[in-house]
Amino acid sequence: MMRNNIVVRPMTKKYAPERVRILRQPSVINGVFMEQPVSVEKTELWCDSIIKSTVRTDFVFLEGEAVVGFSGLVNISHKNGTAEFYIFIDNDIQGKGCGRFITNWLLTFAKDELGLRKITLFVTAGNEAALSLYENIGFSLEGTLLKHSWFRGRYVDRLILSIFLDDVNNELNAYEYFHGGV
Numbered sequence: 522m523m524r525n526n527i528v529v530r531p532m533t534k535k536y537a538p539e540r541v542r543i544l545r546q547p548s549v550i551n552g553v554f555m556e557q558p559v560s561v562e563k564t565e566l567w568c569d570s571i572i573k574s575t576v577r578t579d580f581v582f583l584e585g586e587a588v589v590g591f592s593g594l595v596n597i598s599h600k601n602g603t604a605e606f607y608i609f610i611d612n613d614i615q616g617k618g619c620g621r622f623i624t625n626w627l628l629t630f631a632k633d634e635l636g637l638r639k640i641t642l643f644v645t646a647g648n649e650a651a652l653s654l655y656e657n658i659g660f661s662l663e664g665t666l667l668k669h670s671w672f673r674g675r676y677v678d679r680l681i682l683s684i685f686l687d688d689v690n691n692e693l694n695a696y697e698y699f700h701g702g703v
């Protein structure tokens with residue numbers, strides 16, 4: 522399903538409460554490596570700290586006035602042409618095509634605006650929704666870190682997936698999604 526009415530904004534303090542609301546949802550707590558519990562106050566401080574960062578870029582995605590999810594790139598290296606991808610979608614609208622659209626948008630932005638070459642991500646073994654999204658889009662498994670991370674009460678395997686941006690051709694124009702919205 523296409524999500525043509527999605528609008529992209531840079532992450533700022535204005536969206537801290539919505540980020541916290543979504544990061545408190547059980548499906549997101551189970552999928553995202555974020556220290557819990559989250560708070561609006563700490564998230565606002567984090568927003569201030571990332572404004573000038575050149576090694577990460579963070580976005581909020583809206584449909585009308587509703588925040589649908591958050592995604593971004595961290596550990597951006599212009600020398601290597603690489604970055605790591607993250608994403609989380611509001612639990613109530615998961616499975617409706619937002620994750621696919623947002624991942625495609627970020628890959629196009631990484632290629633056309635940032636001039637990057639390769640995007641990597643880490644996903645916990647067993648996160649089937651995320652794994653099938655990434656495999657559908659064309660990410661490949663590069664390796665598995667066994668019992669690598671302490672996560673929600675146990676050591677979990679972490680899969681490393683990546684995609685070369687030369688292989689991405691989704692005909693999306695990343696610049697068309699900044700206008701509209703609030």
Ligand SMILES: CC(C)(COP(=O)(O)OP(=O)(O)OC[C@H]1O[C@@H](n2cnc3c(N)ncnc32)[C@H](O)[C@@H]1OP(=O)(O)O)[C@@H](O)C(=O)NCCC(=O)NCCS
Binds near residue numbers: 617622643
């Ligand atoms: C993983 C996540 C980002 C996917 O976003 P989404 O909006 O739900 O996904 P979409 O509706 O765009 O679906 C795209 C593909 O993902 C897969 N998918 C989505 N939900 C799925 C589910 N519950 N089970 C299996 N596969 C699923 C399918 O392959 C789907 O393709 P299809 O529509 O052709 O079947 C979202 O579920 C999420 O935010 N989860 C919690 C946080 C998280 O785990 N983030 C990733 C950390 S690595």
